[in-house]
Amino acid sequence: MMERRVFSFSPGPAMLPDAVLEQIRDELADWRGTGLSVLEVSHRSDPFREMLEQTEAGLRRLLDVPAGYRVLFLQGGAHLQFAMVPLNLLGDRASADYFCTGYWSQRAMEDARQYCRVNVAASAESTGFDRVPAPAHGSLDPDAAYVHYTANDTASGVEFTSEPDAGSVPLVADMSSNLLTRRIDVSRHALIYACAQKNIGIAGLTLVILREDMLRAAKPFTPRMLDYRVHAESGSLFNTPCTFAIYVAGLVLAWIEREGGLEAMERRHAEAAARVYDLIDRSALYENRVRAADRSRINVPFRLRRPELEREFHAFAQAAGLSHLRGNLALGLRASMYNAMPMRGVERLVEMMAEFERVHA
Ligand SMILES: *Cc1c(COP(=O)(O)O)cnc(C)c1O
Numbered sequence: 001m002m003e004r005r006v007f008s009f010s011p012g013p014a015m016l017p018d019a020v021l022e023q024i025r026d027e028l029a030d031w032r033g034t035g036l037s038v039l040e041v042s043h044r045s046d047p048f049r050e051m052l053e054q055t056e057a058g059l060r061r062l063l064d065v066p067a068g069y070r071v072l073f074l075q076g077g078a079h080l081q082f083a084m085v086p087l088n089l090l091g092d093r094a095s096a097d098y099f100c101t102g103y104w105s106q107r108a109m110e111d112a113r114q115y116c117r118v119n120v121a122a123s124a125e126s127t128g129f130d131r132v133p134a135p136a137h138g139s140l141d142p143d144a145a146y147v148h149y150t151a152n153d154t155a156s157g158v159e160f161t162s163e164p165d166a167g168s169v170p171l172v173a174d175m176s177s178n179l180l181t182r183r184i185d186v187s188r189h190a191l192i193y194a195c196a197q198k199n200i201g202i203a204g205l206t207l208v209i210l211r212e213d214m215l216r217a218a219k220p221f222t223p224r225m226l227d228y229r230v231h232a233e234s235g236s237l238f239n240t241p242c243t244f245a246i247y248v249a250g251l252v253l254a255w256i257e258r259e260g261g262l263e264a265m266e267r268r269h270a271e272a273a274a275r276v277y278d279l280i281d282r283s284a285l286y287e288n289r290v291r292a293a294d295r296s297r298i299n300v301p302f303r304l305r306r307p308e309l310e311r312e313f314h315a316f317a318q319a320a321g322l323s324h325l326r327g328n329l330a331l332g333l334r335a336s337m338y339n340a341m342p343m344r345g346v347e348r349l350v351e352m353m354a355e356f357e358r359v360h361a
Pocket of ligand 1: 012076077079104152153154174175176177195
């Protein structure tokens with residue numbers, strides 16, 4: 001077994017489970033007895049197709065994806081979904097509703113505005129993205145093409161504990177940073193998307209789970225590569241998919257199942273989040289301003305009440321083998337703890353933060 005020296009709290013790409021890294025290493029040169037690396041086989045070969053089917057089956061099992069939903073293995077990151085969602089789902093509707101919970105919701109709205117009127121149904125901007133905003137009475141439009149929400153806004157550290165009620169309007173979720181971290185009710189959504197480099201594997205792959213009635217006529221100027229129907233009809237093999245990223249996702253899904261499934265992931269995230277927020281709330285040095293009920297279990301943004309110590313904090317963390325704790329400069333510090341973060345990484349983080357505070361008391 002490999003011994004980790006460094007734990008990464010990066011918002012993504014993030015850590016992979018040790019067992020998955022070892023498996024990749026062990027089968028890299030000769031995959032499934034083909035005498036070739038998984039990096040070298042055709043996406044139209046039998047072993048690859050079989051692996052793609054197994055990966056989809058694994059995802060369906062874990063998430064309990066109902067019949068009548070398709071799973072697509074796409075590229076372009078969550079960013080491309082910011083555009084593909086309106087291009088494919090608008091039909092002849094003129095507007096879409098968006099919940100605004102921070103940076104990632106804003107990025108999603110920027111793209112949607114190219115194609116339709118964006119109705120901000122609820123926003124937490126005026127309070128500094130410190131909560132999940134509740135829509136005012138009548139602010140959700142029954143004629144909207146869809147309602148979009150960011151299930152876990154990775155930068156502001158705000159997470160929905162359950163999906164918003166969209167009535168009969170199709171509900172769309174960006175779950176890039178919390179898919180597979182707990183049980184969800186897929187059937188309450190018309191479409192869910194997530195990039196893979198946080199909880200599911202490595203960069204390059206984007207998962208889309210959509211209800212079949214969302215395979216509508218896309219806007220006429222939509223490139224075929226951006227049309228969900230094209231990918232659904234070709235079984236995600238319209239062009240060359242991100243073969244290696246799909247392979248890694250398959251290994252991660254199998255690892256999640258072995259670890260006890262989404263219930264086990266949920267328990268770990270609850271424990272990890274409790275430890276870190278508990279330390280922050282008891283400290284005189286650290287602070288997190290998100291309302292307790294809406295705090296992300298996955299991404300914990302925090303600040304030092306003495307901001308001049310931030311640089312030193314980061315160096316102190318690095319020296320303790322805890323990397324990527326700096327958000328981008330505007331965001332201060334942030335600890336991202338995805339599925340592959342082991343509890344001993346969380347323990348090291350909490351010990352290091354307590355020690356830093358002692359040294360600077
Ligand atoms: C990381 C992230 C994105 C961006 O993903 P890309 O793959 O870089 O396009 C979008 N939304 C959320 C919620 C994210 O966490």
